[in-house]
Amino acid sequence: MNHASVSETNATARLGMWLFLFTEIMMFGGLFLLYASYRVRFPQAFSDSAQQLNIWLGAANALILLTGSFCTTLSVTALRRGSRRLAMILLAITVLMGGLFLFNHYLEWSGQIRAGIYPNSPVLDHMSHGEILFFGLYYVTLGLHGLHVLIGSIILAVMAVFIGRGSLTPEDTIKLENASLFWHLVDIIWIFLFPLYYLMH
Amino acid sequence: MSAENHAPASYRSIVLTYLALLLLAAVSVTVSICHLGAANVWVPLGIGVLQAALVVMYFMHLRKEHWLWQLLFLIVVMSLEMFIGLTFVDVLYR
Numbered sequence: 001m002n003h004a005s006v007s008e009t010n011a012t013a014r015l016g017m018w019l020f021l022f023t024e025i026m027m028f029g030g031l032f033l034l035y036a037s038y039r040v041r042f043p044q045a046f047s048d049s050a051q052q053l054n055i056w057l058g059a060a061n062a063l064i065l066l067t068g069s070f071c072t073t074l075s076v077t078a079l080r081r082g083s084r085r086l087a088m089i090l091l092a093i094t095v096l097m098g099g100l101f102l103f104n105h106y107l108e109w110s111g112q113i114r115a116g117i118y119p120n121s122p123v124l125d126h127m128s129h130g131e132i133l134f135f136g137l138y139y140v141t142l143g144l145h146g147l148h149v150l151i152g153s154i155i156l157a158v159m160a161v162f163i164g165r166g167s168l169t170p171e172d173t174i175k176l177e178n179a180s181l182f183w184h185l186v187d188i189i190w191i192f193l194f195p196l197y198y199l200m201h
Numbered sequence: 202m203s204a205e206n207h208a209p210a211s212y213r214s215i216v217l218t219y220l221a222l223l224l225l226a227a228v229s230v231t232v233s234i235c236h237l238g239a240a241n242v243w244v245p246l247g248i249g250v251l252q253a254a255l256v257v258m259y260f261m262h263l264r265k266e267h268w269l270w271q272l273l274f275l276i277v278v279m280s281l282e283m284f285i286g287l288t289f290v291d292v293l294y295r
Contacts, residue, residue, distance in 0.1 A: 018270060022277045029281040036285060037292045059230050066226065070219040073210060073260045080209035184261045188253045195245030199233035 010174040017178040021185045024148075028189050031141045035196055038133045045130025049138075050201040057108050058198035061101050065149075065187040068097035072156065072180040082170045084163050091160040094183065098153030105146050138197055145193060148186045155179045207265040218259040225252050 039046045075090035116123030117135055124132055159179045162168035168175055229248040233241055258264045263271060 014266075015270065018273070022273070025277055025281065029284065033285050033288055037288055040289070040292055055230065055233065059226065062226050063223070066219065066222050069256060069260050070215065070222075073215050073218075074212065077209040077212060077215065181261055184256050188256050191249050191252045191256070192246075195229060195233075195249050199229060199245040200242050201233075 006172060010172070013174050013178060014181075017181050021181060024185055024189075028141075028144075031137065031144070032192065032196070035137055035141070038130070038137070042128070042130025042133065045128050046134050047201040049131050049134035050197060050199075053138075053198050054108065054111075055198050057104055058194050061104050062190060062194045064097045064101045064104070065190050068094040068101075069184050069187045071097070072183050076173060076177055076180055079163065079168070079170055079173050079176060084170070087176075088160045088163050091156050091163070095153045095157045095160070098149050098156070101149050102146060102153075105142070141193060142197070145186065145189055148189070152179075152183045152186050155182060207262060210259065210262065214259060218255055222252055222255055225255075 071090040071094045075087040075094070078084075078090060079087035112118065112135075118124065119136060119139055124135060127135075156179055159168060159176050162175065225248050229245045232244045237244070257274070263274060
């Protein structure tokens with residue numbers, strides 16, 4: 001393949017990735033829309049429920065995802081400049097961040113479940129309509145987002161393997177760039193989920 | 202179409218963006234702990250928009266992409282805003 005056709009394929013691959021990210025924005029956008037309209041209808045219940053969540057766990061998760069974004073961006077630059085080893089280490093840190101994020105989620109959710117707050121639980125059924133809606137949305141939205149963190153971590157781990165095997169080279173980094181774009185989008189979604197579910201009370 | 206591969210972001214710009222993102226997150230959490238009434242809703246959301254803009258421009262390199270992609274991104278964000286806006290016309294004045 002000559003140089004022009006490689007960069008043309010790359011431009012198409014990047015455009016394809018952005019189009020996929022647009023569909024993701026719309027999917028989470030629907031959940032944000034639900035949150036906003038129910039919050040307007042049940043302001044007090046949403047505010048009280050948000051107060052029950054642990055701000056510090058949410059903030060730690062924001063820090064974790066931002067650090068992941070930081071490391072993947074660095075890894076793209078490192079690979080482009082020929083430092084494969086550094087790129088792999090940075091990707092490993094990002095995957096570790098993904099694991100930490102999910103572990104925090106596990107701590108948070110097991111705490112909630114122990115307190116009897118999960119969809120259809122007897123405790124939740126006795127709460128107000130607004131609180132039931134808040135926690136329903138909380139589980140669906142954060143669950144879907146957590147699934148994205150898991151997928152993003154797996155994809156970045158595969159990218160590290162590709163670099164190790166030599167199939168992802170400094171001359172052609174588009175796979176890593178697209179994987180990194182996915183992680184950034186997942187990070188941006190948390191940038192909004194964090195204030196909506198943890199900070200706004 | 203911009204077929205060219207853009208130059209990789211410099212380590213310096215990546216570090217500065219990261220520091221700005223952390224600072225904004227700290228402001229957001231501080232405001233939320235201080236209980237400032239209505240500001241508790243709008244400040245974290247406004248900061249979220251700023252943080253998202255930093256990630257999109259500097260980590261996702263949208264500022265270096267072809268103008269057509271930037272336009273596409275703007276259309277997506279504005280469509281989402283329009284959905285939310287139109288829903289609120291219904292929800293608030295029902």
